[in-house]
Amino acid sequence: MSAEQQTNRAWYIGARRDEVGEAAILVGDPARIARIAEHMSDVHFVSEQRGLKTVTGTRGGRRITATAFGMGAPIATIVMHELNALGIRNFLRIGTAMAVAPAKLGDFVLADGALRADGTSPSYAPLGFPAIADFDLNLTLRERLADSTRAWHAGIFGTYDGFYTEMFALSGERREMIDALKDDIRRLGLIGTDMETSALLTAARILGARASTLCVATVDAATQEKIDDALMAELEREMFEIALDAMQTISGL
Numbered sequence: 403m404s405a406e407q408q409t410n411r412a413w414y415i416g417a418r419r420d421e422v423g424e425a426a427i428l429v430g431d432p433a434r435i436a437r438i439a440e441h442m443s444d445v446h447f448v449s450e451q452r453g454l455k456t457v458t459g460t461r462g463g464r465r466i467t468a469t470a471f472g473m474g475a476p477i478a479t480i481v482m483h484e485l486n487a488l489g490i491r492n493f494l495r496i497g498t499a500m501a502v503a504p505a506k507l508g509d510f511v512l513a514d515g516a517l518r519a520d521g522t523s524p525s526y527a528p529l530g531f532p533a534i535a536d537f538d539l540n541l542t543l544r545e546r547l548a549d550s551t552r553a554w555h556a557g558i559f560g561t562y563d564g565f566y567t568e569m570f571a572l573s574g575e576r577r578e579m580i581d582a583l584k585d586d587i588r589r590l591g592l593i594g595t596d597m598e599t600s601a602l603l604t605a606a607r608i609l610g611a612r613a614s615t616l617c618v619a620t621v622d623a624a625t626q627e628k629i630d631d632a633l634m635a636e637l638e639r640e641m642f643e644i645a646l647d648a649m650q651t652i653s654g655l
């Protein structure tokens with residue numbers, strides 16, 4: 403696919419071309435930007451616009467940008483699209499996902515692809531078009547994950563727009579509907595669910611970029627149990643290291 407039109411300053415994230423690096427890490431939570439910056443040197447924080455925070459820093463001699471999109475596929479793809487228009491061709495989303503057995507709370511889950519139940523990816527390509535992660539990037543991530551002491555799983559994610567209607571039930575009535583969806587998810591052998599991966603993988607292919615998703619499994623799909631904050635903080639630091647190592651290694655496109 404050909405690359406999208408290029409720009410020197412992105413509309414929503416507000417970054418100029420000289421403020422971004424050669425690869426990008428996309429996070430949801432804006433609080434992760436200051437924390438990932440601690441894992442890089444020579445950091446530059448881009449002026450925040452619309453709550454979209456961006457930092458660029460050096461890791462292993464490469465400039466890497468991290469931007470926080472907040473939540474959900476529409477804004478995640480806007481951020482990817484704008485960084486791509488600034489010249490970035492390598493993307494990794496890192497964050498959290500709901501775990502589907504055999505993945506357990508605290509495991510890493512790597513998306514080889516994703517079921518497209520999001521509403522944004524059809525604006526990039528029809529539903530028959532697969533949402534597949536970049537093979538080289540995932541090989542690099544697999545090698546790095548193999549060196550970690552944590553359990554990890556690679557497989558297909560499911561990406562959904564409705565957090566309280568498709569993933570996490572607050573009421574008993576919703577719980578029954580969501581449990582029925584979870585039965586399908588288990589039958590299909592998905593390893594995790596989130597709100598962005600299928601849109602990002604589809605958009606990246608169309609934009610001529612490579613992309614993948616690496617998450618910590620933070621909510622158990624069957625029980626709705628959540629990971630505790632101390633373990634999450636530890637896993638987040640490990641996830642930053644794995645992601646930055648992979649993005650400093652991967653090159654080209």
Ligand SMILES: O=P(O)(O)O[C@H]1O[C@H](CO)[C@@H](O)[C@H]1O
Pocket residue numbers: 429430431472473474496497498499565596597598
């Ligand atoms: O990966 P993080 O930023 O934690 O985000 C995850 O949590 C949010 C709510 O489900 C969604 O954006 C989802 O993908």
Ligand SMILES: O=c1cc[nH]c(=O)[nH]1
Pocket residue numbers: 498499500569570595596597620621
């Ligand atoms: O339950 C969860 C946890 C993280 N991310 C999601 O999209 N869902």
